[in-house]
Amino acid sequence: MSKKMPPTPMLDQLESGPWPSFVTGLKRLAEDGDKPSAKIMKGLLGQLEHSYQTRKGYWKGGTVGVFGYGAGVIARFSEQAAQFPESSEFHTLRIMPAPGFFYDTKTLRQMCDIWEEHGSGLIALHGQSGDIMFQGCRTEQVQPAWDKLNEMGFDMGGAGAGVRTAASCVGPARCEQACYDTLAAHRAIINDFTDDIHRPSLPYKMKFKFSGCANDCANATQRADVAILGTWKDDMQVDQDEVKAKVKQLGRKEFINQVIRMCPTQALGLNDDDTLDVDNKSCVRCMHCINVCTKALKPGKERGICILVGGKRTLKIGDLMGTVLVPFMKLETEEDFAGLVELAHNMLDFFADNALEHERTGEMIERIGLVNYLEGLGLELDVNMINQPRTNSYIRTDGWDEEARKWAERKNSAAE
Amino acid sequence: MSELRRPVECGVPDSKQFMHPALVRNYGQWAFHDRPRPGVLRHVSDSGEAVYTVKAGTQRQMDVHTIRALCDIADTFCDGHVRFTVRSSVEFMTTDEAKVAPLIERLEKDGFPVGGTGNSVGFISHTQGWLHCDIPGTDASGVVKALMDELVDEFKSEEMPNRVKITTSCCQINCGGQGDIAINVQHTKPPVINHALVAGVCERPAVIARCPVAAIRPALVDGKPSLEVDEKKCVCCGACYPPCPPMQINDPVHSKIAIWVGGKHSSTRSKPMFHKLVAAGLPNNAPRWPEVAEVVKKILAVYKADARAWERMGEWIERIGWPRFFELTELPFTKYHVDNWRGGRANLNASAHLHF
Numbered sequence: 001m002s003k004k005m006p007p008t009p010m011l012d013q014l015e016s017g018p019w020p021s022f023v024t025g026l027k028r029l030a031e032d033g034d035k036p037s038a039k040i041m042k043g044l045l046g047q048l049e050h051s052y053q054t055r056k057g058y059w060k061g062g063t064v065g066v067f068g069y070g071a072g073v074i075a076r077f078s079e080q081a082a083q084f085p086e087s088s089e090f091h092t093l094r095i096m097p098a099p100g101f102f103y104d105t106k107t108l109r110q111m112c113d114i115w116e117e118h119g120s121g122l123i124a125l126h127g128q129s130g131d132i133m134f135q136g137c138r139t140e141q142v143q144p145a146w147d148k149l150n151e152m153g154f155d156m157g158g159a160g161a162g163v164r165t166a167a168s169c170v171g172p173a174r175c176e177q178a179c180y181d182t183l184a185a186h187r188a189i190i191n192d193f194t195d196d197i198h199r200p201s202l203p204y205k206m207k208f209k210f211s212g213c214a215n216d217c218a219n220a221t222q223r224a225d226v227a228i229l230g231t232w233k234d235d236m237q238v239d240q241d242e243v244k245a246k247v248k249q250l251g252r253k254e255f256i257n258q259v260i261r262m263c264p265t266q267a268l269g270l271n272d273d274d275t276l277d278v279d280n281k282s283c284v285r286c287m288h289c290i291n292v293c294t295k296a297l298k299p300g301k302e303r304g305i306c307i308l309v310g311g312k313r314t315l316k317i318g319d320l321m322g323t324v325l326v327p328f329m330k331l332e333t334e335e336d337f338a339g340l341v342e343l344a345h346n347m348l349d350f351f352a353d354n355a356l357e358h359e360r361t362g363e364m365i366e367r368i369g370l371v372n373y374l375e376g377l378g379l380e381l382d383v384n385m386i387n388q389p390r391t392n393s394y395i396r397t398d399g400w401d402e403e404a405r406k407w408a409e410r411k412n413s414a415a416e
Numbered sequence: 417m418s419e420l421r422r423p424v425e426c427g428v429p430d431s432k433q434f435m436h437p438a439l440v441r442n443y444g445q446w447a448f449h450d451r452p453r454p455g456v457l458r459h460v461s462d463s464g465e466a467v468y469t470v471k472a473g474t475q476r477q478m479d480v481h482t483i484r485a486l487c488d489i490a491d492t493f494c495d496g497h498v499r500f501t502v503r504s505s506v507e508f509m510t511t512d513e514a515k516v517a518p519l520i521e522r523l524e525k526d527g528f529p530v531g532g533t534g535n536s537v538g539f540i541s542h543t544q545g546w547l548h549c550d551i552p553g554t555d556a557s558g559v560v561k562a563l564m565d566e567l568v569d570e571f572k573s574e575e576m577p578n579r580v581k582i583t584t585s586c587c588q589i590n591c592g593g594q595g596d597i598a599i600n601v602q603h604t605k606p607p608v609i610n611h612a613l614v615a616g617v618c619e620r621p622a623v624i625a626r627c628p629v630a631a632i633r634p635a636l637v638d639g640k641p642s643l644e645v646d647e648k649k650c651v652c653c654g655a656c657y658p659p660c661p662p663m664q665i666n667d668p669v670h671s672k673i674a675i676w677v678g679g680k681h682s683s684t685r686s687k688p689m690f691h692k693l694v695a696a697g698l699p700n701n702a703p704r705w706p707e708v709a710e711v712v713k714k715i716l717a718v719y720k721a722d723a724r725a726w727e728r729m730g731e732w733i734e735r736i737g738w739p740r741f742f743e744l745t746e747l748p749f750t751k752y753h754v755d756n757w758r759g760g761r762a763n764l765n766a767s768a769h770l771h772f
Binding site: 010011013014016017018019020021022023025026028029037044048051052054055056057058059060061066067068069074076090092096097098099100101102103104105106107108109111112113115116121122123124125126127128130135136143146147150151153154155156166167169170172173174175176178181183186187190191194195198214215216217218219220221222223229254257258262263264284286287288291292294295313314315316317318319321357358 | 420421422423424425426427428429430431433434435439443444446447448449450459467469473474475476477478479480481482483484486487490491496497498499500501502504506509527528529541542543544545546547548549550551552553554555557558561562564565568588589590591592593594622625626628653655661666668671679681682683684685686688690700702703704724725726757758759
């Protein structure tokens with residue numbers, strides 16, 4: 001005897017219209033015969049409708065986990081358990097997808113089968129951090145569901161005050177603009193930090209995101225404590241015949257409007273013969289002209305990464321963008337990758353040792369100053385780290401000569 | 417009780433085992449891309465091989481039947497391979513140009529709008545809302561569904577000056593992140609405290625430390641240890657509510673919706689930008705939030721008509737100036753738009769540059 005569907009007059013209004021409706025999906029699950037998922041979903045629909053009627057949420061957190069890990073399950077207990085007992089426990093398992101969100105259908109179907117048997121049948125692809133979110137699981141089903149997902153070769157994502165699941169753009173798998181292998185870097189970092197993902201013991205969360213160029217398709221700059229963006233050091237590659245073709249296609253005026261005028265550092269000019277004049281010294285690798293002229297222009301050949309540190313949203317001191325920590329680093333050989341992983345570990349260790357409770361990396365740097373952070377990590381100062389030098393004269397400069405000498409030494413050793 | 421199984425700490429799997437073979441073949445060897453039509457990308461490799469990608473919208477929170485429907489499509493057209501984007505759109509890849517049209521037809525027939533490429537309004541990245549979050553001021557999936565119903569034509573075409581990334585967040589923590597347009601809950605009243613529960617539930621020093629304006633103090637209320645809020649200082653951010661649920665910040669009437677514009681992650685042309693407040697006080701009007709949709713559509717229409725090719729929303733506003741933005745959108749400019757937070761002076765106009 002299956003329970004009746006709850007009335008959902010408000011949610012029903014989200015079933016019409018051209019965009020796919022999550023409500024229709026919830027109902028499909030709820031009406032799915034005698035499956036355990038159908039039972040959970042009837043309760044969930046009832047509670048969600050109640051939220052819509054009263055304009056309030058009714059979930060409380062708690063602690064639910066799997067054997068051996070201290071994070072990865074987001075526990076939810078209903079405050080309306082008496083009214084909606086079937087969904088009184090509605091936990092989420094965060095599972096890390098392959099970098100770049102690639103799947104074959106065998107894998108997805110297997111995940112669906114597991115979740116229909118052990119959970120609610122509702123899966124989000126993907127959460128804001130980049131996890132596959134298996135939403136809606138009773139406490140006693142968490143371990144069996146996890147065991148099966150883990151046996152498929154998938155691992156749990158981060159939660160709480162630990163390293164979080166990462167996200168990366170499509171990278172070299174399907175983009176000519178990727179200046180490094182975002183998918184390989186993502187995997188190298190995350191798979192070296194599994195202990196910090198599964199057993200959170202940091203002051204607060206730490207996120208890594210990977211974008212192959214300044215377009216930042218993985219939204220790393222403000223959404224990650226450590227944003228790893230692709231860039232290049234040498235001259236942009238220009239195919240002048242393709243430039244001419246583009247000028248012809250757009251017309252001179254429109255080419256000037258859309259390409260030349262839009263360059264943020266005025267590094268471009270259009271020659272009289274419709275070829276492109278590039279002042280590479282002024283170019284800041286912003287990607288705009290390359291986006292418009294995908295056949296004519298390409299990043300240079302000396303490619304690598306720049307690392308921005310400290311991005312985060314509001315809590316507690318206000319929003320912060322990541323700022324330059326490493327302007328350029330090659331990322332091609334195994335040694336390069338090992339160097340990146342080592343730097344990431346140093347950043348995590350410094351954060352663990354020096355951040356206050358519930359403080360993010362960017363807030364810590366705001367509090368202690370970038371120079372202290374650089375010294376702590378043993379990283380070299382670079383003019384690319386600033387928009388402009390200080391404007392405020394309250395600074396004690398009695399070590400000036402020594403610092404100037406260090407700068408000269410570095411410059412000379414780089415020249416050798 | 418059976419023996420518990422130890423986890424295999426495998427981390428993330430290698431993507432190549434899931435990729436379409438054409439992507440594995442041409443990995444890192446792409447020459448250029450173009451877009452034959454909205455919703456379709458063509459990537460050509462150095463070897464001359466072309467891969468067509470058809471992109472479609474999803475509801476993100478998917479029932480297994482929806483996911484299996486997507487798998488059926490991938491099996492039919494793409495040798496069983498599929499990927500998702502950061503913003504929860506789904507991408508189907510094939511090397512066979514002849515499959516593109518029937519693939520589009522099938523997606524549309526099955527209810528997945530094809531689009532989201534180039535200068536379109538992409539899918540709205542969003543949070544969990546009433547469906548699963550423990551601190552939500554509103555729903556997420558419902559707001560997004562209602563808005564995408566209104567914006568679907570802009571998803572399916574590429575007629576915007578540049579890409580438009582919209583985000584929603586169901587509290588002021590803003591898990592949705594920066595966007596050209598961000599639709600976020602903005603609480604307007606201090607938390608309502610259930611003093612009987614605080615001592616038993618909350619780690620009081622930690623809660624006090626969370627407050628960005630030092631408005632929370634320990635207090636004895638009815639003989640019990642509790643917390644009190646200096647309501648003159650309180651900025652109603654809700655930071656105290658997650659670690660201390662008896663400090664209820666959500667309110668069906670006073671938790672409003674605010675709209676922010678001009679956020680951007682990319683360093684393309686201009687440096688990354690934060691989104692800025694332009695409208696607040698909109699009612700949390702489930703199930704379709706029509707007042708929010710009206711403001712969003714108005715802003716989008718003005719941007720579409722007035723911005724130059726490739727200007728992101730924030731860049732367009734920097735060019736035309738804020739007075740013109742408020743004039744064109746007919747939104748009220750209030751004292752709440754003037755930043756008074758630490759460093760807020762940087763947002764004042766320290767010049768004689770004026771717009772009339």
